[in-house]
Amino acid sequence: MPELPEVETTRRGIEPLLRGRQVEAVRVHDRRLRWPVSPRLARELAGHSIVAVERRGKYLLLRSPGGTLILHLGMSGSLRVCDAGAPRGPHDHLELLLAGGRALRLRDPRRFGAAIWTTADPLRHPRLRDLGPEPLDPAAFDPAWLYRRTRGRRTPVKTAIMDARIVVGVGNIYASESLHLAGIRPSTPAGRLSRPRCARLVDAIREVLEAAIAAGGTTLRDFSDAAGRPGYFARSLRVYGRGGEPCPACGGPVRRTLIAQRATYHCPGCQR
């Protein structure tokens, strides 16, 4: 489910409620996430306060003096801050009980998400250390980088921009959206992109992600922010999920294809 805009929307929602707040206890209701939740988490986080809520790619980092909780929402995860006594759903697997009677809950029906506890530098954790640049940081993600990292690669450009070692945060929705905005066909071999087209694509990715964050993310089915509200970017989607509908730019029909087994949407008229 969540790509960078949804994760950032979540981060912005939970940060003011978590920062400076003590975690009184940790409840693990089901440790069977992508990797089993470490038993050390409850022992070593309880009693500490959250000092920062950061994001790296699609990962959230909850820092405390005792260590860092690294969260990933997978396909179906969401975080919610609620009253500690509010009824718990069957997929609320992890719960941080906060001072003041509230709780942060991780809900994840498919359990593709992760909750990783580390007392070391989280940015050097194997899950994070090889991540590429943040797309919203112009100093980190720029046309020269994209150009260099795609040379010699025959993989479709859509697959390349979904590769977190090239750039983080772009998932299946925003890959199609960015390529449409940039006028680039998703199946184009990444290594054949010219420098100017790399520049257009970098701009498009940034523009799409920023607009999506401003709208609170995309809710297709079940994404909701920390307060349980949906995101409103779905109505701004230009091609994703719109196979057969008219392209907003030229009016021609949007085509649905399959790239690397993932649904892909583009306008054959606008994208070359």
Place this chain on the structure above:
DNA sequence: CGAACCTCCTGCGGGC
């Protein structure tokens, strides 16, 4: 190294 493919898991909507 790159590329193709498979995998984890639950829920939902469509077709019959």
Place this chain on the structure above:
DNA sequence: TGCCCGCAGGAGGTTC
């Protein structure tokens, strides 16, 4: 109404 199938926003792991 019920059942079966395909599909879903991610990404790690294996194999060649």
